[in-house]
Amino acid sequence: MTAQKLDGLAAAAAIKAELRTRVDVLRERGVVPGLGTLLVGDDPASRSYVSGKHRDCAEVGVESIRVDLPATASREDVLAAVRDLNAAPEVTGYIVQLPLPGGIDENEILEAIDPDKDADGLHPTNLGRLVLGVAGELTSPLPCTPAGIVELLRRNDVALAGTHVTVIGRGLTVGRPLGLLLTRKGIDATVTLTHSRTPDIAAEVRRADIVVAAVGVPHLVKPEWIKPGAAVVDVGVTRVGTTESGKAKLSGDVDPAVAEVAGWLSPNPGGVGPMTRALLVSNVVQSAERA
Numbered sequence: 001m002t003a004q005k006l007d008g009l010a011a012a013a014a015i016k017a018e019l020r021t022r023v024d025v026l027r028e029r030g031v032v033p034g035l036g037t038l039l040v041g042d043d044p045a046s047r048s049y050v051s052g053k054h055r056d057c058a059e060v061g062v063e064s065i066r067v068d069l070p071a072t073a074s075r076e077d078v079l080a081a082v083r084d085l086n087a088a089p090e091v092t093g094y095i096v097q098l099p100l101p102g103g104i105d106e107n108e109i110l111e112a113i114d115p116d117k118d119a120d121g122l123h124p125t126n127l128g129r130l131v132l133g134v135a136g137e138l139t140s141p142l143p144c145t146p147a148g149i150v151e152l153l154r155r156n157d158v159a160l161a162g163t164h165v166t167v168i169g170r171g172l173t174v175g176r177p178l179g180l181l182l183t184r185k186g187i188d189a190t191v192t193l194t195h196s197r198t199p200d201i202a203a204e205v206r207r208a209d210i211v212v213a214a215v216g217v218p219h220l221v222k223p224e225w226i227k228p229g230a231a232v233v234d235v236g237v238t239r240v241g242t243t244e245s246g247k248a249k250l251s252g253d254v255d256p257a258v259a260e261v262a263g264w265l266s267p268n269p270g271g272v273g274p275m276t277r278a279l280l281v282s283n284v285v286q287s288a289e290r291a
């Protein structure tokens with residue numbers, strides 16, 4: 001068996017084409033959506049992700065405003081940049097790229113974002129709405145990677161209702177909000193959320209219909225862990241060196257041999273990353289539509 005590909009590049013392209021039409025309608029009404037990004041420091045991966053977000057905006061006709069601060073920026077500098085983005089009329093939604101350099105309290109910065117401009121769905125008010133079960137299309141943004149994973153599965157006709165999903169990783173941007181999203185009424189999966197102190201992650205993965213690996217450990221998930229036919233979503237990425245041409249060599253959390261056992265497998269890169277970016281643009285367009 002070779003797993004079917006959960007092609008994030010193709011699904012993201014389809015979403016962006018749909019968004020382009022909605023942006024055209026907004027522009028005819030005189031509404032111009034604008035995404036702001038705040039990047040602190042010079043982490044090459046974060047820089048590449050932020051550049052991708054600006055490229056996606058340009059593709060769908062969303063304006064984008066980029067604020068970059070040096071790695072030496074203080075807590076006060078970051079808070080001042082957040083206040084400026086809260087006040088900027090051309091910024092209808094924005095993100096603070098994570099992780100922030102050591103010493104800056106991410107929670108404090110996320111709390112300083114105006115929840116109505118929170119394009120990432122990571123402000124406590126918006127995470128609270130996710131817990132309440134009211135975040136989504138008509139109310140407030142969903143975190144981009146969890147929403148991207150659900151959309152990737154949906155667009156590939158992978159059923160979620162009644163399935164058992166094992167998530168590896170309890171981080172703020174993926175595991176924790178994904179557990180909340182998947183267990184909502186209407187999605188109706190049963191979730192096991194595993195982490196570094198889970199005694200036997202392999203056993204939890206073995207009973208899953210769908211596995212989501214978001215931990216950042218290269219090739220952690222082995223073929224013998226996978227129930228035959230399961231869907232496997234590879235989120236974590238680690239830079240494991242550079243190619244001869246100087247490009248970063250990336251490794252996902254899933255051993256490529258899993259393709260011989262799984263029913264579906266997302267490539268990494270080319271799976272969840274482009275979906276995260278597409279759902280970010282979707283959040284910006286939705287908030288402009290609501291406004």
Ligand SMILES: Nc1nc2c(c(=O)[nH]1)N[C@@H](CN(C=O)c1ccc(C(=O)N[C@@H](CCC(=O)O)C(=O)O)cc1)CN2
Pocket residue numbers: 045048049052095096097098099120144145173268269270271272273274276277
């Ligand atoms: N403020 C946020 N910070 C971070 C988030 C987030 O959702 N909001 N998630 C991750 C990183 N992330 C989003 O910013 C992200 C990760 C990967 C990609 C992506 O397009 N990956 C490509 C490969 C890109 C490359 O070659 O470097 C792929 O998978 O094909 C986009 C966004 C942590 N921070």
